[in-house]
Amino acid sequence: xxxxxxxxxxxxxxxxxxxxxxxxxxxxxxxxxxxxxxxxxxxxxxxxxxxxxxxxxxxxxxxxxxxxxxxxxxxxxx
Numbered sequence: 001x002x003x004x005x006x007x008x009x010x011x012x013x014x015x016x017x018x019x020x021x022x023x024x025x026x027x028x029x030x031x032x033x034x035x036x037x038x039x040x041x042x043x044x045x046x047x048x049x050x051x052x053x054x055x056x057x058x059x060x061x062x063x064x065x066x067x068x069x070x071x072x073x074x075x076x077x078x
Contacts, residue, residue, distance in 0.1 A: 004074045006062055008038065011046035013054075013063045015074045023065075023073075 007014050007022035014022030019037040021029055024047055026037075034040040052063040055072035062072035069076050 004060065004062055004072070008041040009044045009046065010042070013052065013061060014047075014065065015062045015072050017073070 005016040005020075006012065007016055007025055008020040009022075009025050012022060012025060014024065017023040018026050019029065021037055021041060025041065025044060028044070029037050029040045032040060053067070054060065055062050055064060055075055056070040057072075057075050060072060060075060062074065064071060065073045065076070
């Protein structure tokens with residue numbers, strides 16, 4: 001099985017939730033009025049904060065969405 005898809009914004013390792021973006025970036029893209037999410041993602045800023053915890057499952061490099069979870073969103077919902 002391959003690696004789970006992460007957000008296409010450079011420097012973001014949250015799991016992709018739609019349009020190639022994590023849920024936080026997808027919300028920002030939606031409000032921006034931009035038509036092409038790939039073009040928007042290429043120039044989007046990473047999310048603030050530097051303390052991003054990786055998923056507790058071996059070989060998963062996605063970040064957890066919430067500090068109370070041990071797993072990335074994709075693995076948490078499974």
